[in-house]
Amino acid sequence: xxxxxxxxxxxxxxxxxxxxxxxxxxxxxxxxxxxxxxxxxxxxxxxxxxxxxxxxxxxxxxxxxxxxxxxxxxxxxxxxxxxxxxxxxxxxxxxxxxxxxxxxxxxxxxxxxxxxxxxxxxxxxxxxxxxxxxxxxxxxxxxxxxxxxxxxxxxxxxxxxxxxxxxxxxxxxxxxxxxxxxxxxxxxxxxxxxxxxxxxxxxxxxxxxxxxxxxxxxxxxxxxxxxxxxxxxxxxxxxxxxxxxx
Amino acid sequence: xxxxxxxxxxxxxxxxxxxxxxxxxxxxxxxxxxxxxxxxxxxxxxxxxxxxxxxxxxxxxxxxxxxxxxxxxxxxxxxxxxxxxxxxxxxxxxxxxxxxxxxxxxxxxxxxxxxxxxxxxxxxxxxxxxxxxxxxxxxxxxxxxxxxxxxxxxxxxxxxxxxxxxxxxxxxxxxxxxxxxxxxxxxxxxxxxxxxxxxxxxxxxxxxxxxxxxxxxxxxxxxxxxxxxxxxxxxxxxxxxxxxxx
Amino acid sequence: xxxxxxxxxxxxxxxxxxxxxxxxxxxxxxxxxxxxxxxxxxxxxxxxxxxxxxxxxxxxxxxxxxxxxxxxxxxxxxxxxxxxxxxxxxxxxxxxxxxxxxxxxxxxxxxxxxxxxxxxxxxxxxxxxxxxxxxxxxxxxxxxxxxxxxxxxxxxxxxxxxxxxxxxxxxxxxxxxxxxxxxxxxxxxxxxxxxxxxxxxxxxxxxxxxxxxxxxxxxxxxxxxxxxxxxxxxxxxxxxxxxxxx
Numbered sequence: 001x002x003x004x005x006x007x008x009x010x011x012x013x014x015x016x017x018x019x020x021x022x023x024x025x026x027x028x029x030x031x032x033x034x035x036x037x038x039x040x041x042x043x044x045x046x047x048x049x050x051x052x053x054x055x056x057x058x059x060x061x062x063x064x065x066x067x068x069x070x071x072x073x074x075x076x077x078x079x080x081x082x083x084x085x086x087x088x089x090x091x092x093x094x095x096x097x098x099x100x101x102x103x104x105x106x107x108x109x110x111x112x113x114x115x116x117x118x119x120x121x122x123x124x125x126x127x128x129x130x131x132x133x134x135x136x137x138x139x140x141x142x143x144x145x146x147x148x149x150x151x152x153x154x155x156x157x158x159x160x161x162x163x164x165x166x167x168x169x170x171x172x173x174x175x176x177x178x179x180x181x182x183x184x185x186x187x188x189x190x191x192x193x194x195x196x197x198x199x200x201x202x203x204x205x206x207x208x209x210x211x212x213x214x215x216x217x218x219x220x221x222x223x224x225x226x227x228x229x230x231x232x233x234x235x236x237x238x239x240x241x242x243x244x245x246x
Numbered sequence: 247x248x249x250x251x252x253x254x255x256x257x258x259x260x261x262x263x264x265x266x267x268x269x270x271x272x273x274x275x276x277x278x279x280x281x282x283x284x285x286x287x288x289x290x291x292x293x294x295x296x297x298x299x300x301x302x303x304x305x306x307x308x309x310x311x312x313x314x315x316x317x318x319x320x321x322x323x324x325x326x327x328x329x330x331x332x333x334x335x336x337x338x339x340x341x342x343x344x345x346x347x348x349x350x351x352x353x354x355x356x357x358x359x360x361x362x363x364x365x366x367x368x369x370x371x372x373x374x375x376x377x378x379x380x381x382x383x384x385x386x387x388x389x390x391x392x393x394x395x396x397x398x399x400x401x402x403x404x405x406x407x408x409x410x411x412x413x414x415x416x417x418x419x420x421x422x423x424x425x426x427x428x429x430x431x432x433x434x435x436x437x438x439x440x441x442x443x444x445x446x447x448x449x450x451x452x453x454x455x456x457x458x459x460x461x462x463x464x465x466x467x468x469x470x471x472x473x474x475x476x477x478x479x480x481x482x483x484x485x486x487x488x489x490x491x492x
Numbered sequence: 493x494x495x496x497x498x499x500x501x502x503x504x505x506x507x508x509x510x511x512x513x514x515x516x517x518x519x520x521x522x523x524x525x526x527x528x529x530x531x532x533x534x535x536x537x538x539x540x541x542x543x544x545x546x547x548x549x550x551x552x553x554x555x556x557x558x559x560x561x562x563x564x565x566x567x568x569x570x571x572x573x574x575x576x577x578x579x580x581x582x583x584x585x586x587x588x589x590x591x592x593x594x595x596x597x598x599x600x601x602x603x604x605x606x607x608x609x610x611x612x613x614x615x616x617x618x619x620x621x622x623x624x625x626x627x628x629x630x631x632x633x634x635x636x637x638x639x640x641x642x643x644x645x646x647x648x649x650x651x652x653x654x655x656x657x658x659x660x661x662x663x664x665x666x667x668x669x670x671x672x673x674x675x676x677x678x679x680x681x682x683x684x685x686x687x688x689x690x691x692x693x694x695x696x697x698x699x700x701x702x703x704x705x706x707x708x709x710x711x712x713x714x715x716x717x718x719x720x721x722x723x724x725x726x727x728x729x730x731x732x733x734x735x736x737x738x
Binding site: 469 | 538559577579615617631637639641644661663664679693694
């Protein structure tokens with residue numbers, strides 16, 4: 001299952017039933033748990049002096065697609081899945097079942113919860129703090145420097161179940177609370193309270209997100225989305241979500 | 247013409263005079279017609295359970311630049327040309343002489359006509375339907391989910407000869423008609439009628455696109471562009487365009 | 493220091509103490525000066541008929557990170573540093589100590605001064621003219637075609653020490669003067685005078701940039717940034733900047 005052209009350090013720990021594609025490079029101190037798949041041309045465990053620990057741990061059943069680059073110094077949970085050409089820098093803690101789209105970029109020192117899903121071209125700046133079950137759609141950009149360039153980086157914070165639609169820009173230090181929904185192309189300069197819809201550039205809180213209805217069935221509330229969208233989540237999660245009062 | 251380091255499946259059909267660069271991977275059921283060139287580090291024919299047909303067909307004289315990834319399940323016409331680091335997913339029908347810029351991303355189940363040209367970083371969401379002779383400039387993003395996340399994806403439709411300038415965002419299900427021109431950085435939430443100029447965020451139809459003049463010669467109408475810009479088109483097309491009444 | 497899987501032309505000139513990673517391709521007429529490091533899967537010196545000179549020169553101590561592509565025809569100064577998956581096209585003159593972030597794209601025929609730094613996903617259109625000590629933050633896009641598509645490309649000009657924050661779009665032919673600051677997500681359609689803050693879409697000059705204060709210390713003027721931010725610059729530069737009158 002390990003392609004003969006792959007270059008694997010003898011100091012890497014490769015689990016059972018791991019597939020490593022052609023022309024991959026796995027450096028020292030990488031731990032790939034059982035049942036992982038690494039696409040061709042991927043390089044895992046690049047060394048950087050910025051890494052707090054000289055180790056890269058990737059959990060069971062993860063799928064790294066081709067041409068991806070992951071540095072040493074991060075701990076990534078089971079069921080991690082990436083598109084192609086992604087980069088993940090050092091010192092990030094990534095929960096289980098997290099998904100990155102193609103060309104996704106985690107710039108380092110980030111914290112990402114469980115089941116958070118990013119589409120293509122999402123750029124997560126250093127020191128971002130993203131909760132669980134968050135959705136980041138294409139070309140979302142989380143920044144961190146209020147007066148660039150500076151040494152005073154302030155990461156963005158995003159609460160559980162929040163949704164950031166395509167091309168949203170979040171300014172440094174902004175806090176987006178649980179269940180908030182940010183409309184496409186918005187520029188978020190101020191904190192967004194729980195469950196609110198935020199829209200515009202310059203943007204503002206518009207209303208409760210729970211007012212929005214599904215485009216194909218106006219009888220169904222669109223948000224919180226966990227009441228209606230369940231693909232890829234555990235039965236336990238779904239049961240809990242359905243049992244929550246509205 | 248096939249580099250010795252390339253890995254070519256014995257079930258791939260490689261035409262005459264095809265060049266395949268170093269470290270390429272060509273999987274089963276890929277058909278590369280005559281005179282194609284595949285840049286280094288490209289992987290063609292990746293298998294996905296989402297593909298409707300277990301085949302990838304790429305037409306004569308196509309040029310795939312390096313580090314590109316094309317899945318099984320698409321049919322691509324002659325004269326296809328890509329930049330570097332592109333991704334094309336399954337079930338897309340792509341006409342002849344289509345051009346993708348570097349990091350272009352066709353997300354799958356798309357239909358693209360002939361001679362449509364995209365610059366760098368264009369992201370075409372699933373179920374997009376793009377006509378012929380369309381221009382998509384850098385960082386154009388075509389979305390598909392009106393209440394993300396959902397299962398109700400509604401692709402964008404773009405008519406022939408339309409122009410979408412840099413950083414344009416098109417919202418799900420929007421129809422942009424033939425000869426429309428969308429100004430840079432616009433957010434398109436509503437349909438755009440034939441031949442109109444649309445601009446802004448929130449944007450609106452501003453005027454007929456035919457009012458615009460060339461920056462370097464105000465005597466020449468800028469749109470429809472086919473009356474004045476002919477590089478890379480066939481003599482037949484050009485003659486027809488010039489003979490159309492204004 | 494040259495990996496055994498790398499493919500190096502016998503017509504390339506490789507300096508002393510150069511490191512070339514696995515699966516790299518170095519074509520004819522590439523000159524890599526002493527102490528350069530080239531990451532895996534990078535291809536340097538691609539031939540194009542658009543190149544004015546059949547040569548690629550990369551200065552001493554440069555670091556090209558993995559999966560990058562640099563064409564023939566450019567001259568790049570010492571201390572060049574790139575992220576992953578970058579592309580640099582032909583006929584560009586790039587000064588010393590220039591930095592490109594991951595997926596950075598220099599489209600060709602550009603001129604870039606010394607110590608200019610770009611974050612991830614910066615797209616520099618053909619014929620851009622960028623000064624020294626400029627900062628371009630993520631997803632900045634410099635365009636060049638006032639009536640796309642056309643043959644009348646007009647590159648953007650950016651003066652020394654200017655700062656373009658995240659997701660800024662600059663329209664063709666615009667001139668941004670020295671020390672100007674462009675706020676995040678702005679669309680720049682008009683020239684920006686020296687030292688001004690420009691913001692919005694449609695944007696305008698708002699005030700002198702020198703009014704802005706540091707977020708973590710309101711006693712310190714944020715701009716010109718060279719009075720307060722010195723990481724990575726030479727002692728001579730810093731001394732000169734500190735000695736300038738305010």
